[in-house]
Amino acid sequence: MQDSEWYEGPLASFDTETTGVDVERDRIVSAALLLQSAPGAPVERLTWLADPGVPIPDGARAVHGITDDQVRAHGRPPQQVIAEIAGALAAQARAGVPLVVMNAPYDLTLLDRELRRHHQSTLAARLAGAELLVVDPRVLDKHVDRYRRGRRTLTDLCAHYGVALEGAHDAGADAWAALQLVRVLGERHRTALGRFSPAELHLRQTVWHAAQARGLQDWFDRSGAHEQVDRSWPLRPAA
Template sequence: MNQNSQWYEGPLASFDTETTGVDVEQDRIVSAALLVQSAPGAPVQRSSWLADPGVPIPDGARAVHGITDEQVRAHGRPPTEVSTEIAVALAAQARAGVPLVVMNAPYDLTLLDRELRRHAGSTLAAHLAGAELLVVDPRVLDKHVDRYRKGRRTLTDLCAHYGVELAGAHDAGADAWAALQLVRVLGGRHRTALGELSPAELHLRQTAWHAAQARGLQAWFDRSGTQERVDRSWPLRPAA
């Protein structure tokens, strides 16, 4: 990336998982993808993983991503190998200073960390070994630049709103590719608010933006009498 270009015009990596459920502390990785693109329009390097999670895939999760127990038993690899390889690949991007796009980062990154703890006796931080993931979360960015827009903000919703094609939603590779394109659009469309920051500055500000967004959601839950608690941590929830 030349000195005068912005982060969204340069190298980006993008990470996504498909899992057995939505509980980051208990659920397991079923598939994952990491895409790397050096610039808009450049070829994309793709890495993908299929894991045998060691537990049955619930009907609800299978209905979302379409991966069956039979598929992971026949073609999936041990979760220790998969989680370790993913962590090594993410650490390589961190050392290279390449921003990592992760839609709803506290979900995917926390779940990966818990898989490493569960299966490999390690952590994501241990694999990073001091290198910093420069995370770009389109969900946080969109909520910051368009705070009062009504409606849901799933990847499908954001792609529709920003005119990004999402072909094959709930496939890890397809979702990672859509999220990568989405942040390029977000950065360009909101250049003053987002695009002119360095990746390190953007990461730091997202930490504060997410915390503020979480406080607002918690206040809404409290007013409505809902018992749900909102975690303010980003991009990784601390282990209990």
């Protein structure tokens, strides 16, 4: 029997800023991985800035504020950055540390596609048999508070749960806010979430996300929209 609940122990948190929202085509510009052994403990931060090799569109630049000039002057080759990020996540997987990723199918799928693009590899290959134990605050919140109205972006969830989000759309700031958010979620909904081990919670989220996606797809179908909702979590399969 575990001595403490998962949200009271070590957590890592991962976030990216990118050239856009298409996981198949867009590129990672910056990323952050934060590590904290327990609530209130010091935080270890790993950050990366990549020159993606393509212009950063105006829309993306307006969100995260990173310019072409910045990445050309201070960014590193994407091949190096992507390999280091994958290695850092693999280390957390081998250590069994839960990895917080807000809207995981976006960031993890984008990382997988970057590995395919630059290394002819995959995220699964880089994990080499280890499994990421992902904690997605968006999935957790939808599970414990299914019928609450309103959006569920990181900004919205932080406001709802009273978590400070300073410097939104900076990878480090977003990763830190997401990490704090899941600690609050776990504590506030410990009856629904706290009883699981990290591995059990990961498996539950695959089921919860699929049900949530099914419900959203039904809504789109009833409203006549042509949107298609992917039920895969935490990684979308390659086409």
